[in-house]
Amino acid sequence: QSALTQPRSVSESPGQSVTISCTGTSGDVGGYNYVSWYQQPPGKAPKLMIYDVTHRPSGVPDRFSGSKSGNTASLTISGLQAEDEADYYCCSYAGSFLVFGGGTKLTVL
């Protein structure tokens, strides 16, 4: 199975918004509303930020939002803060297994 496609890196200034894309196929992202997003600071375990495309777990700031159009899912972070600097991974159900994206390094300038 192929990993979902994410940009390798994105950067933006504090207070601004940034969107990270996650492109798959009709067999994964496009076929199911089971896309989740994870934040991973260096040396730490990933943390769930969004599940089922748009749902935010308790405790995740509403600055984080998810969406999907066709075979591409997106994570948008508004009002960027220094603490948001981390690697971000998308993950999608693909029928009988899960597949992750390659990861995006977010730099807050």
Next chain:
Amino acid sequence: QVQLQESGPGLVKPSETLSLTCTVSGDSVSSHAWTWIRQPAGKGLEWIGRIYNSGPTQYSPSLKSRITLSVDTSKNQFSLKLSSVTAADTAVYYCARDYNGLAFWGQGTLVTVSS
């Protein structure tokens, strides 16, 4: 609060079987699904497989022939066995609860494959 803790050998010889256990507290392995993920140093996350509350399993197509997942409800643990390991299997291995996303993760355990 749900907590997960991976345990097992940190060093495995090539061609042997990697065995890890995840101990769960704050929830029952008889509920939900339970997942293994790994991450080679400096690389991205790779989904290995999951086991549904004591029952069916789903495996990564690329690892399917080498994986066995199981659950021990008496110890509230679930386990991973990966056979015929090579250096490419060296990674940090994580266990996680799979319900409304992977909301709870273990801290991860480094497994090195080397003679």
